[in-house]
Amino acid sequence: MCGITGGWIFEEKHSLDVRMKSALYAMRLRGPDDSGYERLPAGRGTVVMGHTRLSVIDLSAGGHQPMHSSCGRYAMVFNGEIYNYLELRSELRGLGATFKSESDSEVLLAAWAQWGSACLKRLVGMFAFAIFDRNEKRLTCVRDGFGIKPLLFAYGDDGFVFGSEIGAIKALRAQKIELDWQRAYDYLVHGDYDNGHRSFLSGVSHVLPGHLVSLDTATGELTEQLRWWQPEIAQHDIGYREATEIVRKKFLNSVRVHLRSDVAIGAALSGGLDSSAVVCAMRHLEPDLTIKTFSFIARDNPLSEEVWVDQINTFIGAEAHKVLVQPEDLARDLDDMIKAQGEPFGSTSIYAQYRVFEAAKAQGVTVTLDGQGADEMLAGYSGYPGQRLHSLLDKKDWRGAISFIDSWAKWPGRSRMAACKRLAGELTSGNLYRQLRRLNGSQFNPAWLNAGPLLDNGIQIGFDAQQHADEQPGRRVAAALRNALTEKGLPSLLRHADRNSMRFSVESRVPFLTQDLAEFLLSLPEEYLISDGGETKHIFRAAMRGIVPDAVLDRRDKIGFATPEKDWLLPITETMRGWLKEDIGLPFLNRLKILREFDAVMEGRSPLTSQIWRWVNFYRWHYHVIAN
Incomplete structure (x- = not known):
């Protein structure tokens, strides 16, 4: 590296x-x-x-x-x-x-x-x-x-x-x-x-x-x-049991070669299925390997995954290292992290990752394995319900679509209305798509933006027209996954991990991401990835039976790599306000209106959204990279 x-x-x-x-x-x-x-x-x-x-x-x-x-x-x-x-x-x-x-x-x-x-x-x-x-x-x-x-x-x-x-x-x-x-x-x-x-x-x-x-x-x-490469998404007809065995074999083989190193190896463990599968596969393949895991813990917070982290560490006999973050830590490290990232990024979850790699470095670990990429290969997150329904409608399977909505909605954090909204977004494009985004609360010309200078310089403002990943009837999920893997979604996550790990001279490896595994998974029938019962990563859960604890494989919640953003930002309100008061010489930004909206949020008069972080992140990045 x-x-x-x-x-x-x-x-x-x-x-x-x-x-x-x-x-x-x-x-x-x-x-x-x-x-x-x-x-x-x-x-x-x-x-x-x-x-x-x-x-x-x-x-x-x-x-x-x-x-x-x-x-x-x-x-x-x-x-x-x-x-x-x-x-x-x-x-x-x-x-x-x-x-x-x-x-x-x-x-x-x-x-x-x-x-x-x-x-x-x-x-x-x-x-x-x-x-x-x-x-x-x-x-x-x-x-x-x-x-x-x-x-x-x-x-x-x-x-x-x-x-x-x-x-x-x-x-x-x-x-x-x-x-x-x-x-x-x-x-x-x-x-x-x-x-x-x-x-x-x-x-x-x-x-x-x-x-x-x-x-x-x-x-x-x-x-x-x-x-020079893009995974094919044409369906390969194969039985579920045979496909499960192949997924297991390919994943284990990938982890095996990812363990090749002449320096110490550890693992980033979030507590979710993907990172748990990686570390459990490490133990399955190397019974005597010393495994150090590194986990961000949001203790005393509903976002905490500590109970799952503990279960996996006990199961594999790992040497566990937990990262706890205090609000003042973010203030101390924010500028360094922004400079390390090189370009602006989306949320404070990137700071939790930054600290995980810092902990790995402190423990003498030069290489870590990570579960990144599994969601984009196995229909994770919420299971791409809009695309799954679109594929069923392509096949005129109306009964199957209605059944899928009912089954999918029974999982935590989902609803029939959410499924229908996803389908509507999937089926619309052009002006209708833009109108739906407006109705959903999205803005393309907020009050703090001076659109005139942007338009004068040929900048396109507004919502992009809906671009469907691929027009292959019946393969809408596979097409969306391919797009998420190589165009919009995973590339940003990989950038975050590369910059954070290399900031501490640590090599982050991602064994899910091999061309061979991607091509096989994206060729499977879509119901193998997101089941008719609404289960995400359906075939992978089956493939990991006997390697990963059943309790982890059967989890129905999905927390993800979340952070208590509000708790971290409130203590540094005055520092952030001082940054936003600076004139960075961009005529399309209205500083007074940015500060007005910032104050409303930090004083509790408006809800906290990712907009606050984007302003702060952009201002500090501009100071370090453009102005200096």
Whole structure:
């Protein structure tokens, strides 16, 4: 796990060296064990590649980067882990490849030299890497299928730059960093972020999950982002019992390879089904493994999952570490967390995660396993009822739809009306969809927003037209899951985890997220994922019988990674108000009206919503990233 940066740049040697050292320093926590960079002549510019290393596989100097292929054609910097590197190395040796180290990085480089981009679908792992082909004079940047590992880039008159974090991009770009107003509007008004290629910085893009971008350094031509992987969602007819056995086998195999490490491994345990399944699988596979778990506990709060955390820790014999947070802790760490995240984010739950990784670091744990991604693969959360009903209506199964509404509504926190609202949202689009959002209380032009400057600068304000994930009748849930996995939903959660873990030089692994498992789950009949009785993750619960305690598998509530946000924010009201009083020079924000609404909420005259956090988060992020 590391940080990578570089690009194709037109600068004289000294200036380029200064910028590269600044970029590497910005990512020092991503790779505290080693760093380096190299310059490679390329046309009218210079390809420069830099790397900061967190040693996890092969702790020797053999893993130093930039790394060069044995044939001398390719140079690479790589961030991530290739979990099936042992199997790939054996196959490549059979094809004549030789290796100088035990690192997975060298295996990835040899795989690219052997198969080119066709190697990507062979990889089990999380990765972002840049590779320079000296023969073709081509620099290619690649991101894994789910976007577990970050990669940003910018392209302009000053060349092409890439980096794992915003700080590295800032250090390398000759142009002044400016705010992307569209992204700012989408976040501040609608809470949307990390759902496309645009970052919060104008002209800086994310390489999308499962995509690559390539620069011809001979001509300076940059390709459009090219998709190299997306899970298929066509239904595969298979019996439920056979499918359950396959899910169990694939999940256990994924956890097995995710345990490969030359440093200490622990686990983030929330108490829910997903993280519980991961740690129970760890114990099932490795009966003698020392397992340290790290859990956020909202003690004396109805949100607390402590009873479930305790049950799992007792069941697997783990060494438990509990994170308790006081309101003053958030005030102390807020600026550091915002800087670590690099871009604004949605809620204070990210702080609880930040503290979990801090605790792992304090206990000497360098690698953690996490249950992230299961909800988006197994129809978790509330079970995607709108899409499930839509699929049933596609099949003219009216009786099945009515039965599903009744069964789904019997679970905690649900109702028939909620199911019908979800279906209405699923079936509508265009102006009707926008009107429904208004009726549901959403606003696109709140009083604290000055729309004039936005419109004058071509910013689109309003509600986006409803974009259905895919028009495949009868496969609406599968289509929505694919969209949540790779486009809108999971990418933001993965960004939070990457930045929080790397802030403390901890590698966060997510064994649910393999291409193989995703493709199989998204091909199953939808009733295997969300049962006719309204049970979410239906087939996975069955697959984990005998590995996870029945009490956890049979839970009917879903708390999620929730935090007592109001309790945390009220004690720092005056601090937050001081931040919001500052004039940050954005004409589309009405400071007086923001303060008026802020006071109404903090004084109890209006309900607390995520809007408060978004204002505070954005103001502090703007101060650290844009203003300085």
